[in-house]
Amino acid sequence: MSHILLTLAPYQVLTYGTLLGTQVFHTFINSILSFKVLERPQFATLQRAVFPAYFGIQTAAPVLLALTYPGSKNPFGVPSSLAGVFHPSNRWGVLVPLGTIFVTGLVNLTYLLPETNKMTDLRREQEKKDAKASYEKGAHSEEMAVLNKKFGQLHGISSLTNLITLIATIVYGVNLSSRLE
Template sequence: MVASIITSVVPYHIISYGTLLGTTFFHSFINGIVMFRTVDRPSFSAVQSKLFPIYFGMQTAIPAFLALTFPGNSLLGIKGGISGLLEAPNKWSSLVPIAVMFVSGLSQLAVLLPATIKTMKDRRGQAKRDGQEWYDKDTKSDEMRALNKKFGILHGISSLVNLVEFVALVGYGFTLAARIQ
């Protein structure tokens, strides 16, 4: 019995799901908020710029792993892995949430993160030219205002994508719970 559970994909699937849900919840609703309220802006930006590649990498890799380890059910005739995930009964309850998680993470990692990093570098350069930081309350140059607006838009899109991923994670959690009952 012990050997069968160790070689089964099910515990690895559930542990991976829990890791992604917990990481997403903690980073989105606790860590980021506490850090933003606690540390100065340059420190906050420095830490986030180191965390986000790891975080978005996890948000991309773990859903791929979830697809590969999708647990089948021999009693119900559901195949495991990607082939089981692609079966019609699993389309909305499993395939769509896992695909949303993967696409959300990949879009963050491959598109939004590089665009945000470029905007942050541009702001640092503009701050040197202006002789004031991007976060100073004083009047900023038109260029800095445009860069701050661009950063705000990118941050807003990233936050929305992150929220969509979180909703997909919670939805898939209900699917897993229904399969355990």
């Protein structure tokens, strides 16, 4: 049993499980429940604290998955690690999903998250000027309407990017599970 720890397989499975579990939990449980039970400002504070770690996992995990990719037991089959990820037979089931997860996680982490945070800060400043929260019903100032629209666009793109990341993770997992005997 201890010899298995000297192979890539357990690290591959644990990394994949962490990635998929984090995505499913945050997307479908944590975010939804937090939005329902927290006041909007507290929800925003929580999300602002969670998202760097969440998108960091989405960015780092595909790199670990690529490094720990278990090759074929057959010495003439697909090699392990990066060579296996880049093997022509793995282009669509391994390379494309892992590349997609990495790129979408990185885009969320390095561009969409900072831009969304900037927009949140600008909306908070405008709320003080308007004496009205950005999410309150009714008419808003022209400035707040512009900020709300931009925030909605960024949030929507980030959510779509997150969904693409989740789908790519599932595609990779299906491919990985096809190798089980």
